[in-house]
Amino acid sequence: MPLLQVSDLQVEFKTNDATVRAVNGVNFTLEAGETLGIVGESGSGKSQSVLAMLGLLASNGRASGQALYRGENLLGLSGKALNRIRGNRLSMIFQDPMSSLNPYLSIERQMTEVLELHKNMTRRAAKKRAIGMLEAVRIPEAAHRIGQYPHELSGGMRQRVMIAMALLCEPEVLFADEPTTALDVTVQAQVLQLLRDLQRDFGTSIVLITHDLGVVAGLCEKVMVMYGGRVMEQCDASSLFAKPSHPYTIGLLRALPRLDKSGGELTGIPGNPPNMAHPPAGCPFHERCAHAAEDCVQHVPALRPVDGVHWLRACHRPAEDMITRYQEASHV
Structure with missing residues (x-):
């Protein structure tokens, strides 16, 4: 059985003017250790497909269909049940690290909170684990950086912090939403290499959301091309190119x-x-x-x-x- 199996995923948003049908009948599977790239222009339904699976749609959004993770339909779970999975077995790197990281909390507090919640660690043990993960994503002077705030870090450093946070609990599936957006090409290459290394070390399955086919070529094994909320083409990366x-x-x-x-x-x-x-x-x-x-x-x-x-x-x-x-x- 696939690690993640999505069938007839539909997402719509109720507005005052009309119902926006953002995703229409998406189907895909993800095996353990596999990387799937979801490609398409802005508004094609890439991010909303993933947010629907994680129960993170806006308040006017509604999802239907099936998203089976180890045989359990994520779309039918309560918020409490999803909280036990999100950030633990399923994790996500959001598109903009500056807006996704809390500017009022130190990197330490934002990282240790995840481990205290999902792994029942003490603050001291959680901090040690967090520093180790910052070192794993190649942040220099991690023991010092962990006490800083997001505005004290560069864009590349903030993105590495987001990746470290997503991997703290060693999730089985990592959703990466445009993880290289707004980064220069050198930092972009470093982040992609980091994802390859971490996948090799932890055996994590990755769903990569991007509009950049160059990123797909360097990281993904399977590709799903979306347009207008629908799947246009779906195959292995080598066939696509x-x-x-x-x-x-x-x-x-x-x-x-x-x-x-x-x-x-x-x-x-x-x-x-x-x-x-x-x-x-x-x-x-x-x-x-x-x-x-x-x-x-x-x-x-x-x-x-x-x-x-x-x-x-x-x-x-x-x-x-x-x-x-x-x-x-x-x-x-």
Whole structure:
């Protein structure tokens, strides 16, 4: 049985104007020690999918479907039951460390509280464990840094503190929401290497939420591409980069700079993401897709297997045709 199995996950938000359908029928599995990358533009439903599983939606949000962690549906648990799991067996690195860390509390207090709550440690034992974890994420002078406040640390240091906090209880699943946002490329590379090292040392499964396909290439084994609250394509990382089959995935890849080619302009995806308060009737990507036809406008494509059962896509256009077009364009 997979460590985490998500089936028909739906997330919607009630507003004064309309119901916003942020996530529509997401399905995926996560095995022990595996890394899954969830990719897509802002507003595609990546973060809300994870927040729904952890019971962290806004007060006007509602989730349905199943998110089975070791056979137990997270969506059906009470807040008290979720509190025993969150931060302990399931942990999350939030997107902005400056707003996620409490500016009024020292790093020590924010870290020891987790261990006192979930591991029943004394303050002294918790502090020793916290210092050890800060050292594990390569924060220099950890015994001194632990007494500082968030504003005294750089952005890279704050992100490392967030990672250390998430790993204090050695969780089985780590959700990382844009863990390298706003970091320069050097610090970004250090954080990604740190996640690889920690996964190797602790055997943690990782769900990485990102819009950066370069980050996915360096860390993930499986990838799920989302757009308009739906899964567009889902496969192993090597297949996604070698032969993407969905027009949206191809658009994302063509927007990336190429190291093997000099000159030329990046190709953007025209238009804007759909308004999920009033989603389109057919494929959510059809208004921006150069290959859209009448069936794309009228009917939502089902998520179908492309190569066995491990490669799925939601598109009316033949997969082989899209792969061929991408490969021919890539060699121009």
